Amino acid sequence: MADRTPAGASAGAAHHRLRAAAHRHLARHPRAAVLVDRLTPRSVRARTTLAACVSVAVVLSVASAAVVFLLRVNLERTVEADTREQAQAVARLATDGRLTSPLPLDRGTDFIQVVDANGAVVAASQNLTGRPSLAPAGHPNGHSTFNLRARGHAHHQRVTSIAATTPTGPVTIYVGASLHTADAAEDLTTAALAVLSTVLLFTVGALTWRATGRALRPVEAIRAEVAAIGDRDLNRRVPEPRSDDEIARLAGTMNAMLQRLEAAGTRQRRFIADASHELRSPLTVLRTQLEVALAHSDPDVHTDLVAGALEDTERLQALAADLLLLARLDTTDQDWPDEPVDLADLVHTTVAARGAEPHPVAVHAPTAITVPGNTLWLRRLLTNLLDNAQRHACRHVTVRLTTDRASGHAVLDVTNDGPPIEPADRERIFERFARLDDARSRDDGGTGLGLPIARDIAAIHKGTLTVLDAPGTTVFRTRLPIPPHHFRAGTQSSLRPS
Missing domain, CATH: 3.30.565.10 (Histidine kinase-like ATPase, C-terminal domain)
Structure with a gap:
């Protein structure tokens, strides 16, 4: 695990450096930044569809490449087996000194050529009679691919070379088979996979776009309803989908929140009304007492009225202190x-x-x-x-x-x-x-x-x-x-x- 940490850190650092370089490049090219900003999907629906299409495209590309590669390998192995069998048969004839010219071709092979150590053609099939050596002298044993354009063929040939010893000296036997079938199969398979991948990609995009739209439709309805709810419409509720999923739980949570807001608004309005009533009563009594005190000059009446006014003032003071404490308790964070x-x-x-x-x-x-x-x-x-x-x-x-x-x-x-x-x-x-x-x-x-x-x-x-x-x-x-x-x-x- 300790060995992987530096690599992970370096990968993360490289990622940040690439992002920083991209930002610097966009900063130097404002038009490119505007174009990138315009091409970036805005909605969740578009981003989800794009992500699904990109993911499916990557998977399809890897799978298609693997299918084409395996098909090519299998076809070349089949051609290689045919050429090796033909080359071994010619090698036995050469060892026995029974080479004839032209050499007969088996099914699946295109040409045969036997070359001595000096590069001279000892024997060949009918279609290569009179032609020079296909490969330099001393070509090692094995398999290679030739493009024999000199014979008028645009396709490739799979060539198997085998060394043999004849009574007159060592020779190299070249047996070739056409890869035209493999090339055609590869091209056809590539075209078919490209068409199928394109169709599948568009299908995935369309299905993802539609499914995401259907999934987000309740969210849009919730958003529109919330946007329409004002401070005097807290009795309204957002629509709750009948499905038991995250969006339904979101709608339920928002309705519970709206219910709490409505209850808090109701309590606040009732509190304001009650506070106004509680403040109005002692203020009215206090004003009455002061007006009566101004209208009478009797000291005894003044004393009683001032005592009553002081009592109401203390009551107002206590009420104001309680209201301030409640406000502090309500707003404390x-x-x-x-x-x-x-x-x-x-x-x-x-x-x-x-x-x-x-x-x-x-x-x-x-x-x-x-x-x-x-x-x-x-x-x-x-x-x-x-x-x-x-x-x-x-x-x-x-x-x-x-x-x-x-x-x-x-x-x-x-x-x-x-x-x-x-x-x-x-x-x-x-x-x-x-x-x-x-x-x-x-x-x-x-x-x-x-x-x-x-x-x-x-x-x-x-x-x-x-x-x-x-x-x-x-x-x-x-x-x-x-x-x-x-x-x-x-x-x-x-x-x-x-």
């Missing part, structure tokens, strides 16, 4: 955050910073569990879950941190003893600005973005956030994966059941 985060420490510090109002929070996080992530985002996830739990709890809230050693996940449960969430609403609460009917008051409900933000943060960390079916309580479970390369000595000890 970062990789999985890999900052080591101690979830147990994060839980303890977050709960301690909140205090015990309005309901006490019990924490069960006995061991350190380190996961890769973003500390600020994970703290925001826990804060949003605690805000939701505090808003709906009756008496207490529980935070429990464990590990699922089988799957390598950290499990964070935030539980409150408030009214359970109906199964039909357990996914709807994660929609943006979606709040259940009993949480729509401004004093009791949030902005409707806390849970969606928490789920998006979990998704960015390759985790999940779901609502569990627990009797008498509501449990929000967050599962965060712990990648294998984060299982260090310090973290492996934490992967014990709590």
Whole structure:
């Protein structure tokens, strides 16, 4: 293998040099470059047809050359066998001293000539009587091909020469046979193969052109449909072929993509509408309060109105912060955050910073569990879950941190003893600005973005956030994966059941 590597490298280098030379040549001859560019097939259909025709042409050329070569060899061997048999018969006559002139010709031979060591003709067949020697004296034994134009024949002769010893001295016997049949068969076979190859080549080209066109017709239909789909026509779908092939899978994939785009567009429009509604309400109240404050000069009224305006301003500030965070989460193209985060420490510090109002929070996080992530985002996830739990709890809230050693996940449960969430609403609460009917008051409900933000943060960390079916309580479970390369000595000890 080591021996082939330099050769492969040199071949690759030679290929690159040829391409570079071709580019330089085309750069010096812009007209040639334009001609090459025009002759280069543009479409997949044309390139496929050209490749098929070139491949078939190469195969046919090699096969035809092999057939003609084998035919020529077989015919020449047949002629050679006839001439050798005739030459051996004449050699026996010469050895016995029974040479006569003219010598008789057998079927398949054209002439016989016996020449002595001095180049003089000793005997010959009728058609060579009186003619000089065909070859120089001392011509070695073997086979050769003569073109006897002196005899008026344009075709070749296969000549066999054999040395023999006569009573008067050594002689060389030349026996020739015409290759006219071999030449004619070769010419006929070459012409027939050329015609058949041409017909086959055109047939392959036509079939490839038609088959490629039929195969690419669905692709063109898909392209035309995609080109016609605008930003307001995302409900349209590309045609899916009934065949179970790559093009059908491509169409299915594109329809799935269009479905996702349509769903994303719908969510975006609903989000914009809901955001406009959520912003319009506090802005309207704030403006009313300020107008009333301008119309009244009573300090007590001013104080109440300013307090209400401050409350609405804080609500607007929180809503704007949530919207900005959602926009950042939607557009983030970062990789999985890999900052080591101690979830147990994060839980303890977050709960301690909140205090015990309005309901006490019990924490069960006995061991350190380190996961890769973003500390600020994970703290925001826990804060949003605690805000939701505090808003709906009756008496207490529980935070429990464990590990699922089988799957390598950290499990964070935030539980409150408030009214359970109906199964039909357990996914709807994660929609943006979606709040259940009993949480729509401004004093009791949030902005409707806390849970969606928490789920998006979990998704960015390759985790999940779901609502569990627990009797008498509501449990929000967050599962965060712990990648294998984060299982260090310090973290492996934490992967014990709590």
